[in-house]
Amino acid sequence: MQPEATALYCVPLVAALAVFVPWLRRDKIAVFWLAAMLLAAIPAATVVPLSKNLGFVAVGAYGLIASFVAGLFSRPRWLPRSLTYRILAWATAALLLLAHGPGAVAGRLLVTSNLRPSLQYLNRALDIGNPPGLENKDVLIVNPPSMLGLAYVPFAKAYAHQPLPRTLRALVPGCTSFEVERSDEKTLVIQSKASNIFACDDDVGPVDKLYAVRYSNVFLGELGFTKGERLERGGLVVEILDLDAAKLPSRVAFRFNASLDSPTFHWLQFNCEARSYEPFPVPAVGQRVTVFGPVR
Numbered sequence: 017m018q019p020e021a022t023a024l025y026c027v028p029l030v031a032a033l034a035v036f037v038p039w040l041r042r043d044k045i046a047v048f049w050l051a052a053m054l055l056a057a058i059p060a061a062t063v064v065p066l067s068k069n070l071g072f073v074a075v076g077a078y079g080l081i082a083s084f085v086a087g088l089f090s091r092p093r094w095l096p097r098s099l100t101y102r103i104l105a106w107a108t109a110a111l112l113l114l115a116h117g118p119g120a121v122a123g124r125l126l127v128t129s130n131l132r133p134s135l136q137y138l139n140r141a142l143d144i145g146n147p148p149g150l151e152n153k154d155v156l157i158v159n160p161p162s163m164l165g166l167a168y169v170p171f172a173k174a175y176a177h178q179p180l181p182r183t184l185r186a187l188v189p190g191c192t193s194f195e196v197e198r199s200d201e202k203t204l205v206i207q208s209k210a211s212n213i214f215a216c217d218d219d220v221g222p223v224d225k226l227y228a229v230r231y232s233n234v235f236l237g238e239l240g241f242t243k244g245e246r247l248e249r250g251g252l253v254v255e256i257l258d259l260d261a262a263k264l265p266s267r268v269a270f271r272f273n274a275s276l277d278s279p280t281f282h283w284l285q286f287n288c289e290a291r292s293y294e295p296f297p298v299p300a301v302g303q304r305v306t307v308f309g310p311v312r
Contacts, residue, residue: 035108038101039084042094046087049079081116085109140291141165142172144184144284151179153282158206158296159190159307161286181282185252187270188213190286190309197304203271204298205257209309212264216309241265 040046053076063069087094088109095105141161147153160166166186173180188194192210199205210216241263247254251273258267274280276298285296288310299305 031104032108035101035105036080036084038096039087039094043083043087046080046083049076049083052076053080078116081112085113141286142169144169144181144293146173146178147282150181150282152280153181154183154280155181155185155282155284156296157184157186157284157286157293158196159188159194159286159309160186161190161288163189182280183250188268190288190307191216193306193309195304195306196299198276198299198301199269200301201275201277202273203269204276205267205269207267208265211260212262212266213268214264 036046036050040050053073056072056076060070060073088105095101142165144155144157157166163186166184169184170180187204188206188208192208192213192215194209194213195207197205197207206213208215241256241259243256243259245256253271255269255271256265256267257269258265260266272281276283283296283298284293285307286292287294288308296307297305
């Protein structure tokens with residue numbers, strides 16, 4: 017349990033209950049909308065909490081807000097006569113109207129104006145190239161900028177009528193620098209320069225868009241890890257060699273069922289300065305190379 021996150025969500029929740037509960041006791045329509053919101057939250061809790069996945073929750077929430085705001089204007093006698101409560105209730109109504117009126121419009125305009133650079137970056141993160149014979153290759157990316165974004169590569173290639181690789185695999189996120197050592201003919205060992213393979217470089221600074229990418233990456237690893245754990249995925253065995261204090265992998269071994277020099281393997285790395293993929297030179301046995309993150 018993280019105290020900051022708990023406070024961030026629990027304090028507004030308690031304040032909302034203090035405002036809405038007196039109204040819920042008097043208006044059955046508001047209770048209906050609350051029930052709709054809570055029931056819709058059950059299936060929504062099984063997926064990633066994105067805005068598009070909370071649409072049905074929003075229907076109930078908007079109905080509850082509308083009932084409350086309308087009640088303030090049309091049936092103020094239904095509410096407690098306490099001056100403190102009245103001030104809090106009207107302040108809440110004003111905040112909700114501003115947030116879902118001009119605030120929502122301003123937010124949409126702001127998102128639209130800032131979305132273009134993000135989409136350009138995403139397009140670069142999806143462009144793994146189209147070398148000859150790609151449909152017979154196993155594409156291996158050692159440091160994709162967004163692990164989750166790679167899920168869109170097949171769709172992007174299908175849309176552009178380009179051949180799909182036989183397989184597409186990513187080793188570790190590209191938010192930090194790491195060392196890649198070839199321990200034998202078929203094995204790569206990756207050691208993160210940061211505390212774990214999901215972390216960002218220390219020089220990124222207190223505020224950076226890279227943190228958003230980092231949290232989308234670490235979400236994929238929130239199931240938990242144990243030292244010595246082995247995961248087998250179709251010709252690839254991943255072994256967790258070391259964990260940091262947060263129980264996230266800091267050193268990982270990747271063992272393939274064929275030589276890393278096999279012509280069926282197409283190795284790539286993401287160059288954060290050029291913001292594009294380039295060939296990854298697989299080191300010789302016993303050698304190691306450094307793959308740099310966004311901050312050198």
